[in-house]
Amino acid sequence: MIEAEKVTRRYGETVVVDGVTLRLPVGGITSIIGPNGAGKSTLLSMVSRVLPMSSGAVRVDGLDVTTTPGDVLARRLAILRQDNHITARLTVRDLVTFGRYPHSRGRPTVQDREHVERAIEHMGLGPLAGRFLDELSGGQRQRAFVAMVLCQDTDHVLLDEPLNGLDLKHAVSMMRQLRHAADTLGKSFVLVLHDINFASCYSDHIVAMREGKVAFQGRPEDIMRPDVLRAIYELDISVQQIDGDWIATHYR
């Protein structure tokens, strides 16, 4: 269970996240949607202690993220942010092995190596495992980073725009894999997504943010309504039910 209480982040006078109080359900996929600058990524960074809060508190399974030792949290919660830049030359397998660091302290055991290989297979990176990251396309690199985070094997996984740079096939397969992991392993995922249709089709719960606050939250069918989407995006969006999923059309 992730609980945020009056979480605020200020940069000088500008308030980016404004007193957000939120309880994220255990298990399943929660998606955070909203326009640019709504504070989605900032909230995710604060929840995962990568960015300090200006005020407020976040608890993960009852542990306060600002006071709990980093290595304890690293075995419960994993985050992947956007824009991962690495200067060293790492292979995909090297990178994914880092995901085991909280468990093995840099001395991977046989089990750790099995975890690594499984994560590589999961993300369809088998043939690329020995390649260096700078020899991969943006989408392949993104999958390698997601594999590292999955390899960390935490109950809570936070992904900031995991579909960034992925083509349709890999975006769908990524969402399917996350859904599968949520259903079979009981993990909780929190995703920042820009594609509301992916959020609608794969999430159990959607949190819509606007101007640093939570504007709406609920099941996909509660959020995927023209009046709600209009309030979030200031855009006329029609919603149709296709094969049981609520699909927004917002291209015209």
Next chain:
Amino acid sequence: MSASATSSGPARTLLVLGGLALACAALFMLIEVNGPWDFVLPFRGRKVATALLVGYAVAVSTVLFQTVTGNRVLTPAIMGFDYLYVLIQTCLVFLLGSTAVAGLDPRLLFGAEVAIMVAFSTLLHGWLFGVARGSVHLLLLTGVVMGVLFRSLSSFIQRVIDPNEFVFLQDRFFASFNNPEHELLLLSAGLTLGVSVLGLRLLRTCDVLVLGREAAINLGVDYERTVSWVLALVAILVAVSTALVGPVTFLGLLVANLAYAVMRTHKHAFVLPAAALVAAIALVAGQLVLERVFRLDTSPRVIIEFVGGAVFIAMLMRKATR
């Protein structure tokens, strides 16, 4: 691709480098001996020991600094570390005079200098994690400005100082392996060994730092504390190398990048010894060439800075074309 296959490559490279370093040292010790062995061996041994120690200090401090900053064209010199040392020395001579400084207990002097440098680096990252909110770029910018300040202050004082005192100073700063003070060498070796033993437990954490701040925090690394420790280690190692032979700006850049290139791994357990060995080879071989070929007509610093500068420009050009 098994685990043993991936780790035996770097291990073999390390062995080769170690062999090369040994060969260089042996060659340096044993050729053209025109005097009694019991004089020549300790005399040359001291030079080799200085070269090894300086090589180690410069290589390790540069690699660690590059890991923390996530940038492979930076050296601790950009933070003004070595010129802080120069400034301290210059101020001492200016205030006390060369005779008084030469008369000071070298151990005491060295200890005080190391303490000042560590205090400076602690101050800088105290500021880094307070005001600058963890931005390494701001830290670097401040370092560059401080470096220029230290350099200009030193050269200003050196201009107004008595010319005889200036010669005394210049003699101290010009990189040379010929006059290592015995006491200083022992002290530096002890200090280096001490911080290396302390730093051993950071070895695997440093591997994670390569991923950058956020990923390191995600993996449970206490980022601020680790970076503070690493920068303190860097400050001590720079103090050691600068005290022994003066500022050697480009040597670190040269050996660190050579080490990355030959080791092809991110693991510090391999990269650090490799960089230290490359530095040892470069220094001992350089000294050999200097003494036997150029007959001591030039300073090792000239050669190091020339080669290092060329490599630096080549690296920048390669980055620009990519």
